[in-house]
Amino acid sequence: MVVQLLLKEGAPLGLSQLPEDLQLQLTRELGGLKVIDHTTLNTVIEEFSRELEQVALTAPDGVEAALAALSDTLSPRAAARLREENARAKGGDPWQQVLALEVPDLVSLMETESTEVCAVALSKLPVARAAEVLGKLPGERARRITYAVSQTGAVTPDAVARIGASLAADYSNRPMPAFDVHPSQRIGAILNSSGADTRDALLEALGTDDPALADEVRKAIFTFPDIPARLLPNDVPKVIREVEGAALVTALAYSVSVGGDSAAAVDFILSNMSQRMADQLREEMGERGKIKKSDGEGAQALLIGAIRAKADAGDITLIEAEEDED
Numbered sequence: 001m002v003v004q005l006l007l008k009e010g011a012p013l014g015l016s017q018l019p020e021d022l023q024l025q026l027t028r029e030l031g032g033l034k035v036i037d038h039t040t041l042n043t044v045i046e047e048f049s050r051e052l053e054q055v056a057l058t059a060p061d062g063v064e065a066a067l068a069a070l071s072d073t074l075s076p077r078a079a080a081r082l083r084e085e086n087a088r089a090k091g092g093d094p095w096q097q098v099l100a101l102e103v104p105d106l107v108s109l110m111e112t113e114s115t116e117v118c119a120v121a122l123s124k125l126p127v128a129r130a131a132e133v134l135g136k137l138p139g140e141r142a143r144r145i146t147y148a149v150s151q152t153g154a155v156t157p158d159a160v161a162r163i164g165a166s167l168a169a170d171y172s173n174r175p176m177p178a179f180d181v182h183p184s185q186r187i188g189a190i191l192n193s194s195g196a197d198t199r200d201a202l203l204e205a206l207g208t209d210d211p212a213l214a215d216e217v218r219k220a221i222f223t224f225p226d227i228p229a230r231l232l233p234n235d236v237p238k239v240i241r242e243v244e245g246a247a248l249v250t251a252l253a254y255s256v257s258v259g260g261d262s263a264a265a266v267d268f269i270l271s272n273m274s275q276r277m278a279d280q281l282r283e284e285m286g287e288r289g290k291i292k293k294s295d296g297e298g299a300q301a302l303l304i305g306a307i308r309a310k311a312d313a314g315d316i317t318l319i320e321a322e323e324d325e326d
Contacts, residue, residue, distance in 0.1 A: 001044045003030055094161075094168035095124055101171060106133045109171055110145060119148035120155060120163050184213060188220025192304060195297050199223075222308065222318075224251070224300040225261030228268040231307060235316040236272040242306040247299045253285040254296025 003026065006013060015023055067074070067082055074082075098121065101109070106125070110118045110133060122130050122145055134142045187206075191199045199221070207214040222230060231239070240248055252269065255262035270278040310316045 001033070001036060001041060002048050004033060005041070005045070093164070095164040097168040098164055098171065099124060099126075099129075103129075103132055103136065105171060107136045109167065110137055111141065113167070115144050115148045116151075117163055117167070118145045119152050120160055121167065122146075123149055123152055124160075124164075182216070184216035185220045187213075187217045188222075191217065191221055192223065192301070192308075195294070196223075222304060224255055224304060225265050227265040227307070230318050231268075232316065232319065233268075233272040235310070236269055237274075238316055239303070239307050239310055240269070240273065242310065243303050247302050249281060249284045249288060250291060250295060251299035251303045252281060253288040254291045254293075254299060256285065257291065257296075 003013065003015075015026065018026070098109075106121075106129075109121060113121070122133070125133065134146065137145070191202060194202070203214060203218065206217060243251070252266050255266045270281060307316070307318070311318045
C-alpha cells in the first residue's frame, strides 16, 4: 500500500537496491492489491510512520554493501580478503575470482597449467585482456594455447565449472602479501632518502649478493641527477612550490657545487620556470656560502620527496626510467 501511494504521488523509488527476492515478492504483493478504503490506508500509513520514527540508524545490507561504504577507509589487502571470504561463503562463480586476477598472475597460470586448461581460461577472458596475456607469453606457448582454443567446442559447462573451481582454489586463495609493493621498490624508496655514499656502498654490496635485485633497485631509485630524465618540464613549477624557499636554494646551490649531473639537473630546473624566479634563485644561490654535505643532501631529499609526493597524488606523471639494452 505504501509503495502504491508513493507511485501515485510520483515519488522516486530506489527498489533496485533491494535484494532481488524482495523485489519479486513486493511486485507480486502489489499485483494482488484490490480497492483499498480510506480507513485501511490511513491505518497502514500511521503504522508505517510510527515504525519509521523508531529507526535511529541503518547499516549496509551485506558484506558487499559494507565494503562499498568503507571503500575509502579499508586497506586494499583487507578489502580483498573480505571479498574473497564473501565469495566463498556465498558459493559464487569461481570464474569471477579467476578473471579478477592481475595480468602477471594470469600469465603465471598460462605458463604452468595444461594447454587445454589454459585454452578454457583464455576463452573466459574478455578479448582485450586475453590479447594482453597472450602478448606476454613465449611465442610457442601462445601458439599452442591459441590453437587449443579451437578445440574447446565440445567442452561441457560442468567441465568449465570444475576447471574454474580448481583454478580459483589454486590462484585466488593465496595468502595476501604483507607489503603492497615489490621489495626492490621498498629498497629503492629507502635508498632515495639515504646519503650518496651510503646508497652507493649498499648498491655495490647488493650487486655482489644479488645482481638481478640490484638492477631492479637501481631502476626504482630516483636521485637528484635523475630529475631531467624523469620530470616533465611543465611540472617543474608545480614541484618547486612544494619546497620551502631556503631548502630549495640549499639544494640547488649544493648541486651546483657538486657539478656533473647534479649541476645539469639545476640547469634543467632553472630553465623551466619563469625568468624572474630563476634569476632570483641564482642570486640567492650565489649568496650562499659553503654548504655541508649533510645539509645539501638533506635539501636534495626534500625536493625529491616533493616530486614523489606529487606523483603519488596523481598531480604529475613521472617519465618511466628506460631499461638498459643488452
